[in-house]
Amino acid sequence: MPDRVSSRVAVAFAVVGLVAALAVGAGLFVGVRTLHQEATIANLGDLAQPVLARVRAIGALAELRPALAAIKAELPAEIGLYGLVGERVVTAEAGDAAVDIGAIEVGADLKAGQSVGGSLPARDGSRVLYSATVVRRDGLVVGPVAVVLTAPDRSGALALRDLLRVLPAVAIVTALIAIPIAWLLSRSITRPLRRLAEATAIVPAGGASPTPPLVPDGPREVRDLTHRFNAMTAELDRIRAEERDLLANIRHDLRTPLTVVSGFAEALRDGTAAAAGPEGVARAGDAIAQEADRMGRLIEDLRSIDELGTGGIALRPESLDSGALTAEAVARFAPRAAAGGVELRAEADAGLSLAADRAAVERILGNLIDNALAVARGGGRVLVEARLAPGGGVAFRVSDDGPGFPAGSLDRAFDRFYRADPARTGPGTGLGLSIVRALARAHGGDAVAENLAPSGARITVTLPAVARAG
Numbered sequence: 354m355p356d357r358v359s360s361r362v363a364v365a366f367a368v369v370g371l372v373a374a375l376a377v378g379a380g381l382f383v384g385v386r387t388l389h390q391e392a393t394i395a396n397l398g399d400l401a402q403p404v405l406a407r408v409r410a411i412g413a414l415a416e417l418r419p420a421l422a423a424i425k426a427e428l429p430a431e432i433g434l435y436g437l438v439g440e441r442v443v444t445a446e447a448g449d450a451a452v453d454i455g456a457i458e459v460g461a462d463l464k465a466g467q468s469v470g471g472s473l474p475a476r477d478g479s480r481v482l483y484s485a486t487v488v489r490r491d492g493l494v495v496g497p498v499a500v501v502l503t504a505p506d507r508s509g510a511l512a513l514r515d516l517l518r519v520l521p522a523v524a525i526v527t528a529l530i531a532i533p534i535a536w537l538l539s540r541s542i543t544r545p546l547r548r549l550a551e552a553t554a555i556v557p558a559g560g561a562s563p564t565p566p567l568v569p570d571g572p573r574e575v576r577d578l579t580h581r582f583n584a585m586t587a588e589l590d591r592i593r594a595e596e597r598d599l600l601a602n603i604r605h606d607l608r609t610p611l612t613v614v615s616g617f618a619e620a621l622r623d624g625t626a627a628a629a630g631p632e633g634v635a636r637a638g639d640a641i642a643q644e645a646d647r648m649g650r651l652i653e654d655l656r657s658i659d660e661l662g663t664g665g666i667a668l669r670p671e672s673l674d675s676g677a678l679t680a681e682a683v684a685r686f687a688p689r690a691a692a693g694g695v696e697l698r699a700e701a702d703a704g705l706s707l708a709a710d711r712a713a714v715e716r717i718l719g720n721l722i723d724n725a726l727a728v729a730r731g732g733g734r735v736l737v738e739a740r741l742a743p744g745g746g747v748a749f750r751v752s753d754d755g756p757g758f759p760a761g762s763l764d765r766a767f768d769r770f771y772r773a774d775p776a777r778t779g780p781g782t783g784l785g786l787s788i789v790r791a792l793a794r795a796h797g798g799d800a801v802a803e804n805l806a807p808s809g810a811r812i813t814v815t816l817p818a819v820a821r822a823g
Contacts (some may be wrong), residue, residue: 358546359539366535370527378520382512389508390482394470397484397502400432401468404500408488414438417498421445433503437485452481452503459499463487472506480506545571549582556586563590595768610644617641668710668795670819675739675747676701678711682718683737686726694731697722701739707747708819713792714749720785721751721812728755728810746798746817754809758802766802766812789814 404424411420417436425434425445435454436443442454452473459469468486475481481503488498545567552567564586569576617637679699690697718737725735733754742748758766767790789812790800798816805811 358543359536362535362539362542366531370531374520374524374527378516381519382516385515386508386512389511390472390506393482393504393506393508394484397432397482397504398468398470398486400428401484401486401500401502404434404502405466405486405488408436408498408500417443418445428502431505433481433501435501435503437499437501451475451477452483454483454501457483457485457501459485459487465489473503482506482508541571542575545569545575545579549579552582552586556589563587607648610648613644614641668713670708670710672706672708673711673714675705675707675749676703678714678718679737679739679749682715682722685719686722690726690729690735693726693729694733695726695729696734697726697737698734699737699739702741705739705741705747707816709796709816713796714816717789717792717814718749718751720789721749721814724785724812725751725753725755729753730755742815746815749814749816750811752805752809752811754805757804757808757810763802763804767800786812 407420407424408417411417417438421434421436421443422445425432428434433451434445435450435452436445437454437457437459440455442450444450452475454473456473457469457471463469465487468484470482470484472480472482482505483501483503485499485501488500548567548570552564556564566583566586567579569579571579617640621634621637676699679701683697683699686697722735722737729735736750736752738748738750738752740748740750767786786800786802793800793814793816796816798814800812800814802810802812
């Protein structure tokens with residue numbers, strides 16, 4: 354098959370046209386051949402009319418052969434002439450008839466002057482057409498008398514000749530109609546496909562500007578393909594935008610610790626820190642250690658995001674006490690909360706348990722409490738709860754009385770590197786809530802954010818009673 358759509362459409366049209374021409378030609382051949390046979394039989398009937406008068410004048414059966422011979426001499430050589438008397442065949446010439454005239458059935462309902470025609474096989478294997486006309490039913494000659502005229506059956510050759518005269522003109526007219534239709538059809542398919550190919554060629558190059566959507570055109574299948582291409586490029590543009598934001602956020606989160614590390618390292622190298630005494634050296638070392646730890650957490654969080662996105666983390670579910678988990682998480686952060694003047698407490702429904710990965714749930718609670726303490730004000734409160742979720746499972750909720758999420762930002766709360774306050778450059782990496790949602794979904798649950806009235810926010814993580822296989 355050709356490798357181009359337009360060529361395949363042309364070949365399809367040619368094949369369909371050829372098949373149609375053969376089918377129509379076969380039908381026409383049969384019809385035209387029948388018409389030629391009927392015309393030949395009618396001509397034989399016409400030739401029989403003057404023969405009838407002469408045969409009627411015969412007074413004895415013995416005179417029939419000489420009369421037929423005289424009449425045959427006046428007819429074209431290809432015309433056969435026979436007499437049919439009852440079941441007896443009388444030939445115009447000596448010898449047997451070239452055709453089995455006795456096979457002709459002259460119905461008893463045929464009156465004098467009426468005829469019957471048809472086709473018979475000749476003794477040489479060819480076929481002949483005949484017309485048998487009744488002369489009389491009774492008279493001097495005993496039994497019915499009929500005159501039979503035959504002629505070679507050339508209807509097939511004549512029909513083929515007629516078709517060969519007509520078919521070239523029909524083929525030309527068909528081609529004049531089919532070629533523009535095939536061209537328009539192939540163009541309606543290839544033009545949008547060519548635009549898709551051209552657009553696909555520039556997609557890998559990417560760029561800061563989004564890929565403009567293509568206008569759906571052509572057949573429904575091509576329009577569906579165009580819609581899917583537009584959806585694919587829109588998703589690709591979104592992913593590229595997220596990648597650019599991700600890289601920008603990584604640069605931002607690494608720039609500050611690197612600046613601090615570089616500054617204190619330079620102070621140690623040029624002796625500025627040493628000039629401040631042991632306290633200056635210790636302060637420089639602490640700052641370097643803190644910023645190194647911050648970069649380490651960022652790298653670890655990025656590794657966790659990558660593993661969660663690719664299914665690299667295998668969950669190990671075990672039976673867990675929800676109340677104990679919340680109490681342990683609050684105990685870990687109690688010193689930090691006390692230092693910030695924040696009231697941190699836990700509440701849980703009694704006897705609430707689930708089957709989940711302990712490390713994952715501990716990290717979920719740790720990230721939620723860490724985020725809540727980061728925004729809680731002095732004298733504020735952070736509440737960690739474990740409640741029975743609607744429909745079963747456990748809902749872990751962490752609420753604070755901070756400023757809450759800015760209007761319109763709830764949907765982005767779990768995006769990577771998202772911070773409600775873009776100017777905030779605290780110790781967080783901006784990946785905590787993203788990891789929380791990824792871990793929750795890895796268990797078959799989910800995480801949602803909401804603002805509280807008059808102020809504050811709450812993150813709810815719902816986990817099923819039994820985590821799905823990891």
